[in-house]
Structures are given as structure tokens and as C-alpha cells.
């Protein structure tokens with residue numbers, strides 16, 4: 001037995017129900033409403049109006065019981081609802097891993113995109129069912145629903161990576177993604 005054998009969760013199988021978007025056994029669930037995305041949309045007045053007008057759910061995250069601690073490998077299913085706020089497609093808050101480590105997402109359903117920013121360069125990965133998006137260490141990441149139906153993906157990440165949301169508020173994400181007349185419009189994060 002290794003020194004790591006005192007495990008917080010035993011070896012197990014985790015059942016994913018694609019129709020219901022649930023994990024079983026299930027760990028913590030997170031619901032992010034529009035009010036949780038303060039300071040992230042370029043049009044703050046449109047954001048405030050959406051908060052006042054029912055504060056809709058933008059996305060939810062269901063996790064397995066694997067904890068976010070060093071050496072563990074947690075998983076979660078994120079579902080982003082379709083929608084725009086003043087043309088900006090609905091998205092996750094986005095974060096940097098303070099303890100720089102990589103992460104993968106697997107698109108399960110819908111159509112999304114993975115926006116990554118290392119402080120200088122921006123990268124975009126189109127996400128359709130079956131696509132694995134890889135985020136290397138040091139790249140902040142945000143997911144965006146670019147379709148007309150809910151966009152769901154599986155995330156698998158090192159439990160000690162952490163979530164730094166202040167990094168995105170301070171540095172932005174390089175670009176923003178808007179719904180254009182003929183597809184996606186990528187605009188400069190600051191000037192867009």
C-alpha cells in the first residue's frame with residue numbers, strides 16, 4: 001500500500017446520466033445566476049437589467065464526490081444555458097488555476113467554445129459532442145454557449161489546481177465572444 005492509500009473516497013464508478021445531466025453518486029452542485037457574473041459582461045447596464053428581470057440561471061455545475069484536494073482528480077458536468085446579454089453570449093465566469101495545472105473538458109451535448117488566455121495570447125477551441133478541449137497550465141479558461149440549446153461538458157481537473165476568479169477580473173480574457181449576424185464576432189476584451 002502506498003502512503004496515499006488513506007483515501008477520502010474509495011475506488012468507485014460514477015454513473016453519468018446524459019439525459020438528466022446528473023452524476024451518481026453526486027457531490028456538490030453549483031448554480032450560477034446572472035447576479036453571480038458581476039463585472040464580467042461588457043455592458044454592465046444590460047447585465048443589471050437582466051439581474052433585475054428575474055436574475056436567470058446562466059449555468060450549473062454538478063460534481064462527483066471526488067474532493068478538490070491535492071492528488072485527487074475531481075470531475076464535474078457544467079451546463080450553460082443559451083442566451084445573450086447585449087449580444088455577448090452566455091458564459092462561465094472563467095478562472096485561472098492559482099496552482100498552475102492543466103485540465104480537460106469533453107463536450108457532451110450542444111455547441112460551445114473554450115476561450116483561453118495566458119495574459120498575452122488568446123486561443124479558441126470549438127466544442128461539439130466528442131471534442132476534448134485541453135487547457136495547459138497557465139491559461140485562464142472560460143466556456144461559452146454558442147448554440148441555441150444548453151451546452152454541457154465534462155471537466156476533469158487536478159484537485160489542487162484551485163480557482164482564481166480575481167485574475168480574470170484583473171486581466172480579462174483577451175477577447176469577448178458576441179453573437180454576430182453571420183456567426184461569432186470576436187472582439188477585443190477591453191474595447192469591444
Ligand SMILES: O=P(O)(O)OC[C@H]1O[C@](O)(CO)[C@@H](O)[C@@H]1O
Pocket residue numbers: 061076077078092093094095103141142155157163
Ligand atoms: O469556475 P467557473 O469559471 O465558474 O466555471 C465552471 C467550470 O469550471 C470548473 O470549475 C472546472 O474548471 C468546473 O467545475 C466547471 O466546469
